[in-house]
Amino acid sequence: MTTNAELQALKERYVAAGAASPNQRFADHARNAEVWDADGNRMIDFAGGIGVLNIGHRHPKVVEAVKAQLDKLMHTCQTVMPYPGYVHLAEKLSQISPVRGHAKVMLANSGAEALENAVKIARAATGRSNVICFDGGYHGRTMYTMAMNGKAAPYQVDFGPMPGTVFRAPYPVPYHGVSDADALRGLKMTMKADSPGTHTAAIIIEPVLGEGGFYPASADFLKAIREICDEHGILMIVDEVQSGFGRTGKMFAIEHSGVEPDLITMAKSMADGMPISAIVGTDKHMDASGPNSLGGTYTGSPTACAAALAVLEVFKEEDILGQSQRLGSTLKSRFEEWQEKYEHVDNVRALGSMAAIELVSDKQGREPRPDMAAAVCAYAAEHGLILLSCGLHGNTVRFLMPVTIEDNILQEGLQIVEDALKSLS
Ligand code: PMP
Numbered sequence: 001m002t003t004n005a006e007l008q009a010l011k012e013r014y015v016a017a018g019a020a021s022p023n024q025r026f027a028d029h030a031r032n033a034e035v036w037d038a039d040g041n042r043m044i045d046f047a048g049g050i051g052v053l054n055i056g057h058r059h060p061k062v063v064e065a066v067k068a069q070l071d072k073l074m075h076t077c078q079t080v081m082p083y084p085g086y087v088h089l090a091e092k093l094s095q096i097s098p099v100r101g102h103a104k105v106m107l108a109n110s111g112a113e114a115l116e117n118a119v120k121i122a123r124a125a126t127g128r129s130n131v132i133c134f135d136g137g138y139h140g141r142t143m144y145t146m147a148m149n150g151k152a153a154p155y156q157v158d159f160g161p162m163p164g165t166v167f168r169a170p171y172p173v174p175y176h177g178v179s180d181a182d183a184l185r186g187l188k189m190t191m192k193a194d195s196p197g198t199h200t201a202a203i204i205i206e207p208v209l210g211e212g213g214f215y216p217a218s219a220d221f222l223k224a225i226r227e228i229c230d231e232h233g234i235l236m237i238v239d240e241v242q243s244g245f246g247r248t249g250k251m252f253a254i255e256h257s258g259v260e261p262d263l264i265t266m267a268k269s270m271a272d273g274m275p276i277s278a279i280v281g282t283d284k285h286m287d288a289s290g291p292n293s294l295g296g297t298y299t300g301s302p303t304a305c306a307a308a309l310a311v312l313e314v315f316k317e318e319d320i321l322g323q324s325q326r327l328g329s330t331l332k333s334r335f336e337e338w339q340e341k342y343e344h345v346d347n348v349r350a351l352g353s354m355a356a357i358e359l360v361s362d363k364q365g366r367e368p369r370p371d372m373a374a375a376v377c378a379y380a381a382e383h384g385l386i387l388l389s390c391g392l393h394g395n396t397v398r399f400l401m402p403v404t405i406e407d408n409i410l411q412e413g414l415q416i417v418e419d420a421l422k423s424l425s
Pocket of ligand 1: 050113141239243
């Protein structure tokens with residue numbers, strides 16, 4: 001067996017520095033909310049591969065569906081010869097996605113690829129080129145999605161000029177002094193100063209900022225965005241790559257607001273770790289571009305489609321949305337205890353199980369303390385827990401454990417977080 005140390009030496013020699021994880025434990029196998037590394041150490045997983053494993057590592061039903069698919073067909077390229085999984089999945093995603101009117105679907109491989117294609121579709125549908133995104137937003141690492149990210153370091157700074165048709169507005173984060181009204185004023189200013197409605201193809205928003213800090217936008221704000229889009233014939237694209245597939249206790253976070261977007265992008269937790277993403281949108285927009293204008297060799301591969309179809313069954317059979325809501329309440333009550341007890345813990349929040357705490361100087365000053373968030377995650381790693389920080393200010397600790405996590409394992413993990421918080425004061 002190869003050890004963590006041996007694998008680390010190989011990584012240092014052969015993996016590009018920018019793509020190499022600082023983590024020196026190498027995952028060997030996993031089940032639900034636990035992972036074992038190459039040396040046999042067990043870790044509790046509060047990251048789920050960044051929100052990909054809402055139904056847990058290797059859900060048996062998904063593993064079975066993928067194995068069955070492997071015995072039948074692995075690849076044709078769906079533009080060369082289509083296969084049943086793609087169209088069955090398209091039908092199901094159309095039925096569950098709260099977009100305006102009848103929804104059609106395109107499948108892709110990753111979140112970034114979904115966003116790239118959503119912009120292509122919006123350009124074709126409107127004949128316009130610009131997009132407006134938000135401070136703190138995150139949409140991917142391809143050339144255009146990189147430009148759409150509302151955080152320069154580490155995503156943009158090493159990579160030269162960004163494509164020039166991306167403009168930005170403030171995301172409402174009242175805790176840090178940006179109210180809904182401030183954010184709307186900012187958006188209107190962007191539309192005056194940089195990208196008028198006549199030139200804007202899409203406004204792209206995460207209903208809950210993911211990488212940007214787990215801040216939910218209010219229903220009123222999302223409704224205002226919808227109205228501005230309607231007034232100017234702009235498409236409203238909701239990026240649910242992180243907030244989708246049950247994380248917030250509904251299938252999609254936008255459902256909390258009642259707003260119907262034109263397009264939704266989704267990826268994480270769609271297929272329990274198999275690489276797949278989707279763009280789901282109103283038919284007339286999805287059909288706007290010409291023949292053979294969208295696609296890719298591997299988009300919507302048979303195995304990933306089989307996994308995604310199995311995931312949708314698991315959602316029904318195991319009441320994943322209910323589990324997500326219950327997990328969210330458990331987390332929220334524990335966070336509130338921490339907020340009471342520890343002076344650096346504040347702005348605790350959970351929309352369903354999209355849950356986070358913030359580490360700040362103190363509850364009055366609210367100065368972000370990214371060093372403390374990093375210390376909490378480092379303590380967790382040393383004590384057998386995978387935990388992630390995030391945020392424009394880097395001071396949010398986010399919780400993305402499987403919603404199917406066993407209660408005793410959840411409590412064990414939360415105790416490690418509490419011990420880490422205790423060690424700060
Ligand atoms: N959009 C959002 C909201 C995301 O959270 C992410 C990934 N963190 C992406 C897009 C990009 O997804 P991927 O890494 O699969 O390209």
